[in-house]
Amino acid sequence: MKYIRNFQEIRKEDISAVGGKGANLGEMFNAGLPVPDGFCITGEAFDEYMKRNGFDQQASACCETLRSEIASGQFWAELEQEIAGCYAVLGENVRVAVRSSATAEDLPEASFAGQQETYLNVVGIEPLMIAIKKCFASLYSARAVAYRKQANFDAVKVSLAVVIQKMVESEVSGVLFTADPVSQNPDQMMLNASWGLGEAIVSGKVTPDIYIYSKKAKRIADKKLGDKDILICYGTTGIEERKTPLEQKNHFCLNDKQVLEVFAMGQKVEQHYGSPQDIEWAISGGKLYLLQSRPITTLSEKANERQPELSASQRALLNNWIEHCPTPLYPLDIEPCEIIDRAKSKVFQELGISIGGELSMDENGILSFSAGTMRISPRIAKVPFLLGQFTNYAVNSSNTNGAFSKIKKELEEISATDVSRLSVPALLQQVRALMNLSEEIAYVRFRYNIFPSVAVSKLLYPTLQRVDKKIDEFDLLSDLPYKTWELNVALRKLAAYIQDHKELNSAVTNYKIMDRSAIETIRGDYLEFSVRLQNFLNEFGWKSSSSYCAFGSVSWFEDIIPLFSLIKALLQSDNKDLGNHKYQAILEKIALRFSAKKAAKVRKKIEEIRGYHINREESLYLIEMCYGLARRSVFELELRFPEIFEQPKDILFLTLEEIYALPAGTQNYRERVAVRKANRPQNEKLWSGLSIGGEVNNENALTGVSGNRGICQGKVKKILTLQEFDKMQQGDILVCRYTDPSWTPLFILASAVISDTGGPLSHSAIVAREYNIPAVLGCGNATELLNDGQEVVVDGEKGVVRIVT
Structure with a gap:
C-alpha cells in the first residue's frame, strides 16, 4: 500500500513516516506486547492531501478558515480504497480510536502529546473518513500552533500521520x-x-x-x-x-x-x-x-x-508533622498551624525562652521547614521560682475547666448556626472567631497541661527509677479514661450492638463497599442503631485523621464512610475485654517500696500527670471541633465565589489572610490558586522525604523507637489506607505509615505495631500500651521495606524489627 502502513509494518525508527505515536505502537505490537491492532495513515498521505486540495502547508499561524477548509477537503480514490480496505480487516463496523500523530511528536527533546485531536468510538467508514480529516485539520489549531512556536518547531516542516486503532x-x-x-x-x-x-x-x-x-x-x-x-x-x-x-x-x-x-x-x-x-x-x-x-x-x-539525606533534626520535625498531618498542608492550613505555635511560644516566653517557627510556605505555595531558632532571656533565671506556680495542679485544673466550659458553650452556639443564611462578612467573622478559639484552647493545652505535665514527669522520674528501673513516665498513662480511649470504648460498644442484632450485622457486613445511600438505608431501617450512631457522632464526630490540619482534613461528620469502614473492621474482632492492669501493678510496687506517707505523695503526683493527659487529649478534640466548624464556613464561602474557585476545594490554595480579604483582591486569586495547585507535588515530595535513606541493616533488622515494650513474632499486614482495613486479621502485625484514633480498632486485631512515624507519646504508642502489644515506631520506611506475609519479630524492648523470612 502506498499511503498506509499496518502496525506489523512499523518500527520505532519510522517516526518520519507515521509520527511518534504510530512508531511506538508499531514497535510495541511487533515486540509481542498487548497492543490492539490498527494501521497508520502516513505523513506522506497528509502532504499529498494538502497539495491536492490546494491548502497552504507552510501556514505558521492559526487560521480557523484554513482549519475548516482542511476538515472539509476531499480524499482521492486510491487513499479512500486503502482506508476502507484496512478498516474492513479490523472487523465489520468495529469501534476505533482515530488519533493524530505529528511526525515531530514524542521526540526525546519534546512531547507533542495532546496538541492535536483524538476521536474515540468512531464506527463506520463514513464517520472514519470525517474523523481523519478532522485530525489533519487539528495540526492548525491555536493550541497546536502555539505549542510548536514555543518549542521552536514553527520553522520546521511538520506533517501529520493518523493512527486508527481498535478500541477496547x-x-x-x-x-x-x-x-x-x-x-x-x-x-x-x-x-x-x-x-x-x-x-x-x-x-x-x-x-x-x-x-x-x-x-x-x-x-x-x-x-x-x-x-x-x-x-x-x-x-x-x-x-x-x-x-x-x-x-x-x-x-x-x-x-x-x-x-x-x-x-x-x-x-x-x-x-x-x-x-x-x-x-x-x-x-x-x-x-x-x-x-x-x-x-x-x-x-x-x-x-x-x-535526594540528599535529611538531617536528624529535619527528620524529627518531619516525623512530628506527618504524625499530625499525614498529607502535606495546604496554604489555608499554614496560619492555623502558626496560631498553635504562637500559643506555645507564649508559654515559652513566660519562662524566658523565645523560639522561632519550624514550617513555612512561600508565595507560590511551596513548603519548607527547619529546626527553628531559640533565644534565652535573663528571665530564665527565675524558672526555679516559677516552677511551683507552673506546676500547681489545683490552679491549672481550675483554669483548664473554666476555659473549656466557656469554649464548649461558644462552640455549641456556632454549631447551631445555619451558615447558608450568613452573609460573606458574617461567615468571615465566624472563621475569625473559631481561629481565636483555637488559639485560646492551644494556650490552655500548653500552659496548664503539657508544660506542667512534662515538668512533674521529669521531677518524678528518679523516684520511679527507685521503684523499678523499667518504669517510665509513659507507663503512668495506662488504663486511663482519656478522650481517645473513650472513643475506642464507644466504637466497640457500637460494634457489639451490631453483633448482637443478626439482621443489622448482616446489613452492615454484606456491603463490600459502603456508600452514603447504603448507610442512610441502614439508619432508616434500624432506628435504635441510628440513635446510637448519632450519639457517637455528637461526642466524637469532629475527629479527623489530621489533628493539626485545619482545612485540608475531613471529619466523620463531613464524611461518614470512613467511620463505617472502622466499624466493619471492628466486627472482625471477638470484642473481648482487653483490660490493661499495668497502672495498678505500678501502684502496688510504689506501696511496697515506700512508706505510706511517701507512697501517697508519689500517687498524688502520678494522678496529676494523668489528669494533665486527660485535659491534653480533650484540648485536641476541641481544636478539631473549631477546625471542623471553620471548614463549614470556608466551603460555604467557596460557593459564594464561583468566579475564583472553579473546582471543589480550590479555596484551600488561598491563605487565611487572603480569605479574610474577600471579596477584595479576587482578580488575582484565581491565578494564585492555579500556581499553588501546580506546585503541590513539590510538597508531596517533601512529605515523602522521611523514608529517604532508610534501609535494613546487615543483621536484617529495621530500627525505630520503642512505643511499647514486649516481643512478638508474626506475619506482616501492611495497611496504607482506610479502605484496606478489612485486610487485617486477628494476630497480624500491623505495618503502617502512621496511625490516629481512626485506626484504633486495628489494635484490637494486631499482635504488634510497626510504623514509619511516631514516638513515645504518639497515638500508636498510647494505644499499643493500652492493649499491651509491642510497638516499634518512627522506622522511617517500614512500609517500603516490609511486605504482606513476611515473618518478623517486633522487639519493643530495643525498638528493633528483625526480618525472619
Missing part, C-alpha cells in the same frame, strides 16, 4: 510512568488509574487513584484513593461523561494483583526502549492492553541522583 471498552484505564515524575526518582514508578476510558485522566478531568511501586523492593510502596468524580464511556456516537457511582468512587479501581501486572508490563516496555516511558493502558474483560507509549520528557537532569 475498558472497565479501568490510566497512565503509567516508569520513573516517578513527581519525586524524579527513577527507582519508583507511578500509576494513575480511574474507571472507564482513559480520556478522563489524560484530560485531567478526574483525580485518579495513585499507586507508587518500588523497583528496588519489588512491591507497591504507597497508594492513595482518588475522588474519580466522573467516568468517560461509549455514547451512542463518540463518548460521554457520567457521574461515577458512589460504590466505585470510594473503592480502588484495581486490586493489588492487577496493579502489579501493570507495573510488570511497564518494566517490560521500559526495558525494551531503554529509557523511562509514559504509558497509556486499559483493562477490558480482565485483559491488560497498552494503548500508547512515549519517552518521559519532564525528568530533570538530576533525576538519577538520590
Whole structure:
C-alpha cells in the first residue's frame, strides 16, 4: 500500500513516516506486547492531501478558515480504497480510536502529546473518513500552533500521520510512568488509574487513584484513593461523561494483583526502549492492553541522583508533622498551624525562652521547614521560682475547666448556626472567631497541661527509677479514661450492638463497599442503631485523621464512610475485654517500696500527670471541633465565589489572610490558586522525604523507637489506607505509615505495631500500651521495606524489627 502502513509494518525508527505515536505502537505490537491492532495513515498521505486540495502547508499561524477548509477537503480514490480496505480487516463496523500523530511528536527533546485531536468510538467508514480529516485539520489549531512556536518547531516542516486503532471498552484505564515524575526518582514508578476510558485522566478531568511501586523492593510502596468524580464511556456516537457511582468512587479501581501486572508490563516496555516511558493502558474483560507509549520528557537532569539525606533534626520535625498531618498542608492550613505555635511560644516566653517557627510556605505555595531558632532571656533565671506556680495542679485544673466550659458553650452556639443564611462578612467573622478559639484552647493545652505535665514527669522520674528501673513516665498513662480511649470504648460498644442484632450485622457486613445511600438505608431501617450512631457522632464526630490540619482534613461528620469502614473492621474482632492492669501493678510496687506517707505523695503526683493527659487529649478534640466548624464556613464561602474557585476545594490554595480579604483582591486569586495547585507535588515530595535513606541493616533488622515494650513474632499486614482495613486479621502485625484514633480498632486485631512515624507519646504508642502489644515506631520506611506475609519479630524492648523470612 502506498499511503498506509499496518502496525506489523512499523518500527520505532519510522517516526518520519507515521509520527511518534504510530512508531511506538508499531514497535510495541511487533515486540509481542498487548497492543490492539490498527494501521497508520502516513505523513506522506497528509502532504499529498494538502497539495491536492490546494491548502497552504507552510501556514505558521492559526487560521480557523484554513482549519475548516482542511476538515472539509476531499480524499482521492486510491487513499479512500486503502482506508476502507484496512478498516474492513479490523472487523465489520468495529469501534476505533482515530488519533493524530505529528511526525515531530514524542521526540526525546519534546512531547507533542495532546496538541492535536483524538476521536474515540468512531464506527463506520463514513464517520472514519470525517474523523481523519478532522485530525489533519487539528495540526492548525491555536493550541497546536502555539505549542510548536514555543518549542521552536514553527520553522520546521511538520506533517501529520493518523493512527486508527481498535478500541477496547475498558472497565479501568490510566497512565503509567516508569520513573516517578513527581519525586524524579527513577527507582519508583507511578500509576494513575480511574474507571472507564482513559480520556478522563489524560484530560485531567478526574483525580485518579495513585499507586507508587518500588523497583528496588519489588512491591507497591504507597497508594492513595482518588475522588474519580466522573467516568468517560461509549455514547451512542463518540463518548460521554457520567457521574461515577458512589460504590466505585470510594473503592480502588484495581486490586493489588492487577496493579502489579501493570507495573510488570511497564518494566517490560521500559526495558525494551531503554529509557523511562509514559504509558497509556486499559483493562477490558480482565485483559491488560497498552494503548500508547512515549519517552518521559519532564525528568530533570538530576533525576538519577538520590535526594540528599535529611538531617536528624529535619527528620524529627518531619516525623512530628506527618504524625499530625499525614498529607502535606495546604496554604489555608499554614496560619492555623502558626496560631498553635504562637500559643506555645507564649508559654515559652513566660519562662524566658523565645523560639522561632519550624514550617513555612512561600508565595507560590511551596513548603519548607527547619529546626527553628531559640533565644534565652535573663528571665530564665527565675524558672526555679516559677516552677511551683507552673506546676500547681489545683490552679491549672481550675483554669483548664473554666476555659473549656466557656469554649464548649461558644462552640455549641456556632454549631447551631445555619451558615447558608450568613452573609460573606458574617461567615468571615465566624472563621475569625473559631481561629481565636483555637488559639485560646492551644494556650490552655500548653500552659496548664503539657508544660506542667512534662515538668512533674521529669521531677518524678528518679523516684520511679527507685521503684523499678523499667518504669517510665509513659507507663503512668495506662488504663486511663482519656478522650481517645473513650472513643475506642464507644466504637466497640457500637460494634457489639451490631453483633448482637443478626439482621443489622448482616446489613452492615454484606456491603463490600459502603456508600452514603447504603448507610442512610441502614439508619432508616434500624432506628435504635441510628440513635446510637448519632450519639457517637455528637461526642466524637469532629475527629479527623489530621489533628493539626485545619482545612485540608475531613471529619466523620463531613464524611461518614470512613467511620463505617472502622466499624466493619471492628466486627472482625471477638470484642473481648482487653483490660490493661499495668497502672495498678505500678501502684502496688510504689506501696511496697515506700512508706505510706511517701507512697501517697508519689500517687498524688502520678494522678496529676494523668489528669494533665486527660485535659491534653480533650484540648485536641476541641481544636478539631473549631477546625471542623471553620471548614463549614470556608466551603460555604467557596460557593459564594464561583468566579475564583472553579473546582471543589480550590479555596484551600488561598491563605487565611487572603480569605479574610474577600471579596477584595479576587482578580488575582484565581491565578494564585492555579500556581499553588501546580506546585503541590513539590510538597508531596517533601512529605515523602522521611523514608529517604532508610534501609535494613546487615543483621536484617529495621530500627525505630520503642512505643511499647514486649516481643512478638508474626506475619506482616501492611495497611496504607482506610479502605484496606478489612485486610487485617486477628494476630497480624500491623505495618503502617502512621496511625490516629481512626485506626484504633486495628489494635484490637494486631499482635504488634510497626510504623514509619511516631514516638513515645504518639497515638500508636498510647494505644499499643493500652492493649499491651509491642510497638516499634518512627522506622522511617517500614512500609517500603516490609511486605504482606513476611515473618518478623517486633522487639519493643530495643525498638528493633528483625526480618525472619
